[in-house]
Amino acid sequence: MRTERRADAAACKMTARGVNVFYGTTHAIKTVDVDILDRTVTAFIGPSGCGKSTFLRCLNRMNDTIDIARIEGDIRLDGEDIYDARVDPVQLRARVGMVFQKPNPFPKSIYDNVAYGPKIHGMAKNKAELDEIVERSLRRAALWDEVKDRLHEPGTxxxxxxxxxxxxxxxVATNPEVLLMDEPCSALDPIATAQIEELIDELRERLSVVIVTHSMQQAARVSQRTAFFHLGELVEFDETSKIFTNPDDPRTESYITGRIG
Structure with a gap:
């Protein structure tokens, strides 16, 4: 029995209903319903291969890039069907940004890495506006003071x-409304991880963050709501404090206490 508290529609940034994902004949995600609240951090937890990253990639149509992937169900951003044929995936990904597990800067300068999205989307009329966007984005990522004197050096x-x-x-340079983060700290040391977690807390003042994490401690620290996935199913979805202290489903309790995983 899947347990989920549905949120007030007014507070929802994204909604997913009856989402199934198939990779060829493999049924990877099974009838998932999720509400992503505005200005909230939502954590997806669960064992490796349970479907949490697969579901995350549905939220900005990254699975479109996989030939054998097929998605069924309804996913909406501000009430708009993101899989509607009229929706441009490139524009969608400006609104629903993504940060991957392994840092993947472009082989360009620090400046050009940040300016890339705003240039593509025509967000700046001139160089001065672009400079402003780059500085603001680097400040929001708590990086400006460390790189302001080396903006034209390689990001790598x-x-x-x-x-x-x-x-x-x-x-964040394209002003997304939702930021998806797929295990953003798994390749980082504890100090860098703490910086990213602090940053996530600041970002949520402006946008919704959805984070996939293997670390239950991290989910407990950074999120307000947590979804537990197991074998492609959404087992339980609730406030983080409830998931970790008083889960409804015995499978959730077994995972949190280390009996499955």
Missing amino acids: GLSGGQQQRLCIARA
Whole structure:
């Protein structure tokens, strides 16, 4: 029995109803319903291969890039069907940004990494406006003070934690309404992880964050709502404090206490 508290529609940024994902004949995600609230951090937890990253990639149509993937169900951003044929996936990904597990800066300068999205989407009329967007994005990613004197050096020359913050700056440069983060700290040391977690808390003042994490401690620290996935099913979805202290489903309790995973 799947347990989920549905949120007030007015507070929802994204809704997913009856979502199934198939990779060829493999049924990877089974009838998932989720509400992503505005200005809230939602964590997806569960064992490896349980479907949490697959479902995350449905939220900005990243699975479109996989030939054998087929998605069924209804996913909406501000009430608009993101899989409608009239929706441009490139425009959608400006509104629903993504940060990946491994830092992946473009082989360009720090400046050009951040300016890339705003240029594509015509967000700046001139160089001065673009400069302003780049600075604001790097400040939002808590990176400006560290790189302001080396903006034209390669982004790949930064440390791992700095590269991940550069990727966050790149993602927020298009002013997304939702930011998806697929295990953003798994390749980072504890100090860089703490910086990213602090950043997530600041970002939620402006947008919705959805984070996939293997670390239950991280989910407990950064999120307000947590979804537990197991074998492609959404087992339970509720306030983070309830999931970790008083889950409804015995499978959730077994995962949190380390009996499955």
